[in-house]
Amino acid sequence: MIQLFHVSKYYDRRLALSDVTLDIEKGEFVLLMGPSGAGKSTLLKLLIGAERPEEGQILVQGRSLSKLRPSEIPLLRRKVGVVLQDFRLLPKKTVFDNVSLPLLVQGASTVEIRRKVTEALRSVGLDHKKDLFPPGLSTGEQQRVCIARATVNGPIMLLADEPTGNLDPELTSEIIELFKSINARGTTIIVATHDPNVLAQVNRRVITLDQGKVVSREQVCP
Amino acid sequence: MSVRRLLYLLREAVANVLTNRTTTVVAVATTAFTFACVGVFLLLYVNLRAMASSLEQDIQVMVYLQDDLTEQTRGEIELQLKADRAVGALTFVSKERALADFQSQFPAESHLLQGLGRNPLPASFVVTLAVESRSSEAMRRWANRAQAIPGVAQVQYNQEWVEALAGIVRYIEVAAIIVGIILSAASVTIIANTIRLALYSRREEIEILGLIGASSTFIRVPYLLEGAALGLLGSALSLVILKAGFELFRHEIRSASRFLGVDTLLTFFPVEMCVVLVCVGLFLGCAGSFLSLLRFGEGRA
Numbered sequence: 001m002i003q004l005f006h007v008s009k010y011y012d013r014r015l016a017l018s019d020v021t022l023d024i025e026k027g028e029f030v031l032l033m034g035p036s037g038a039g040k041s042t043l044l045k046l047l048i049g050a051e052r053p054e055e056g057q058i059l060v061q062g063r064s065l066s067k068l069r070p071s072e073i074p075l076l077r078r079k080v081g082v083v084l085q086d087f088r089l090l091p092k093k094t095v096f097d098n099v100s101l102p103l104l105v106q107g108a109s110t111v112e113i114r115r116k117v118t119e120a121l122r123s124v125g126l127d128h129k130k131d132l133f134p135p136g137l138s139t140g141e142q143q144r145v146c147i148a149r150a151t152v153n154g155p156i157m158l159l160a161d162e163p164t165g166n167l168d169p170e171l172t173s174e175i176i177e178l179f180k181s182i183n184a185r186g187t188t189i190i191v192a193t194h195d196p197n198v199l200a201q202v203n204r205r206v207i208t209l210d211q212g213k214v215v216s217r218e219q220v221c222p
Numbered sequence: 223m224s225v226r227r228l229l230y231l232l233r234e235a236v237a238n239v240l241t242n243r244t245t246t247v248v249a250v251a252t253t254a255f256t257f258a259c260v261g262v263f264l265l266l267y268v269n270l271r272a273m274a275s276s277l278e279q280d281i282q283v284m285v286y287l288q289d290d291l292t293e294q295t296r297g298e299i300e301l302q303l304k305a306d307r308a309v310g311a312l313t314f315v316s317k318e319r320a321l322a323d324f325q326s327q328f329p330a331e332s333h334l335l336q337g338l339g340r341n342p343l344p345a346s347f348v349v350t351l352a353v354e355s356r357s358s359e360a361m362r363r364w365a366n367r368a369q370a371i372p373g374v375a376q377v378q379y380n381q382e383w384v385e386a387l388a389g390i391v392r393y394i395e396v397a398a399i400i401v402g403i404i405l406s407a408a409s410v411t412i413i414a415n416t417i418r419l420a421l422y423s424r425r426e427e428i429e430i431l432g433l434i435g436a437s438s439t440f441i442r443v444p445y446l447l448e449g450a451a452l453g454l455l456g457s458a459l460s461l462v463i464l465k466a467g468f469e470l471f472r473h474e475i476r477s478a479s480r481f482l483g484v485d486t487l488l489t490f491f492p493v494e495m496c497v498v499l500v501c502v503g504l505f506l507g508c509a510g511s512f513l514s515l516l517r518f519g520e521g522r523a
Contacts, residue, residue, distance in 0.1 A: 048433070071437070078435035088430050092237075105436040110226045149434070 001026040001188055002047065002157070007056035009042050009212075016042040018212040020056070024190065026156075029183045031202055032192040034209035040192035043209070044159045047190070048080050049073040061156065078106055081150030081158040081187075085165035087142045089134040089149075095121065096130040099148045106153065120152040121145075124178060140171035147178055157188035164195050176201045227440075234444035238420045239451065246452065249416040253456025254463060256409045257503060261464040261491075263398035268495075269488055270394055274387045275356075276487070283361065283379040285347040285368050289317075295373045296345070302371060303347060308355035308364050313348045317341050344375055358388040406506055413452050413510030417445050421518045428518075438519070446511045453507020457500045465490060 002024040009017040017039045024030055032040045045051040046058055049065055058065040060076065068076060089098050099120055103113045121127040124144040134142055143163060150158055160179070164172040176198060183189045191198065199206065208216040239246050285303070287296060296314075303309050315323070320343040325332040335342065355364055365377045421428065431441050468490050475488070491499065 050433075074432075074435045074437045076435075077433065082433050088426070088433070090427055090430065101431070101436075102434040104227055104230055105431065105434060105440050107227055113226065 001028075001061055002190075003059040004043075004046075005057045005059075007046065007053045007058060009039075009046065009051060009053050015212050017046075017053070017209075020209075020212075020214055022207065022214070024188065026188055027183070027186050029179070029189045029202065029204040030191070031199060031204060031206045032190060032209060033194065033199060033206055034215075035194055037211075038194075038209040039212040040194075040209055041161050042212075044082075044161050044190065044192055047157075047159060048082060049076050074105075078102065078153060079156045081147075081153075081155035083143070083146050083150050083158065083160040083163045085162035087134070087139075087146045087166075089142060089145055091134050094131050094133055095126060095137070095145050098134065098145055099130075099152050102149060102153045108153075116152050117148075120148040123151070123181075124148045139166050140174060143167060143171070143175055144178065147175070147182075151182055151187070155187060157190065158182060160189070160191045160193075162193055162195070163191060164193065164198055169197050172197050173201060231440070231443045231447065235447035235451065238424070238444055238448045241423060242416065242420050245416050245419050249412055249452050250455045250459060252412050253409045253452060253503070253507075254459035256405045256412070257457050257460030257499070258463045258467075260398070260402045260405045261460055261499070262467075263394065263401050264499075265464060265468065265491065267391070267394045267398045268491065270387070270391050272489060273487060274391050277383065277387060281356070281361070281380055281383075283349040283351060283365060283368070283377060285349055285374055286344045286376045286378070287346060288373055288375045289344060291345075291373050299371055299373050300347065303349065303368070306364075306367075308352050308360070309349055310352040310355075311350040315346045315348055317343055317345045320344070320346065358385045406502075409453070409456065409503075409506050410510045410513065413449050413456075413507050414513045416452060417449050417511045417514040418518070420445060420448060421514060442511075442515050445515055446508055449507040449509075449511025449514075450504050451507065453503040453505065453510070454500060456507070457503020460503070461491075461496055461499060 002022070004020050004022040007017055007020045008015070020039075020043065032043060034040055042051065046053055046065070047060065049068060052066060065076070090101075093101075096117055099117045100113045103116055108116070117130070118127055121130055124147055126141060126144055126148065129137065129141065134145065137145065143166070147163075150160075158179070163179075164175055167175060172195065179189055179191065180202075191202070193199075206216075206218045207214060208218075285299075287299065291299075300312070300314065303312055318341070321335065321341050324335065324343060349368075351361060351364060355361065361379060365379060368374060369377045428441055468488070472488050
């Protein structure tokens, strides 16, 4: 489903990714491990079209991202859920409104929005907090709202960049369990992390990056 | 576009305005005063133009005839003038009638003519030109043409007045265009800066919207609406300021007895022009927003 062929990316001549070749199947749960600056976030940015590689090619569902017109990038992002370390929730909008945003931008009807948002919030156990504002939630709850927002429109893949970076080990387990259940429903999940707690709980494929290069590919049987 | 989506965009535009309340008020007020400055020139132009065209309507061209003309030649000249499309109306004033008019208008000076022994005043045609021939240029062309008719001694009209007024109107027109362009650019800049502040204060939200697949149109519409609203409010407020200033000026003119009657000649913009001015404000507001969005998209905001 996701294929990278000899992908390289530079920021002001500084190498962020070097000759990365990867193949991720539909429904896989992949951990991208590596220290800060290894190129994990860059790789995720390339997958949502936020950056373009200087060299190589990226295919998502057989479609080359480098051939996408700027107007097609939003369409790609509607198929991809993104979860970030700092949650990126809108503080002045309710939990419901935050989660409904991806549906709203796609032009979903009011009935559809209500149904899907309620489902997404129920799946992360926060349907009773739909009228609260993000600052009134705990960090774990905020991350769950973020996951609900990322999955509300049934994406083909979920990209998470250090999703447990602000969470304690207990909340980390909760979030990983959520990811596992989302993955069990068929969504491809790629989690970029340097948190060993995540690695301990996810016995799946681990791709380790260092200084922009893939240094190991471990296939762990679940 | 679904109703919910439309409502969201409108809500966001209102939220933008409310978030930056002070900046919005300052932008509307500054835009209003800027538009009002342009409006003063426009008002001056509209009134002078109206005055010029009213004067042009009153102006009559005097076609003086040579003294030794036969009745037949006079008749031919009359026919020639009547056949001219530029001539709206024509009245013949005989030598005797001219003398009688002079004596009734200037009774104190009538003895001057009596001393001459004969009537020195020429016969003439008083010509009122057709509406389309009343501009100073058309009047000049017609006068030259009439002057060339055999038997015509002289053609006179109040050329200086007409040309001076036309000149002033032209200057005001040019000044209004120059001031209009400069101040419109200033308004666009003011609105662009306000929108830039709004974009800056909500850049995180814009990033999030981009991340979840919002199209650039969806992201931009609230800011375009905000710019349009600022332009619209600014231009509407400028009309209120202008109307208040105009009424105050008219009141002052009315109070000053030496300008008796002048106040009735003064006119404010007609409703259609007010609508056009508000639409121009709205357009300039959109242009300001567009400029900021362009710079924001290029990462220069």
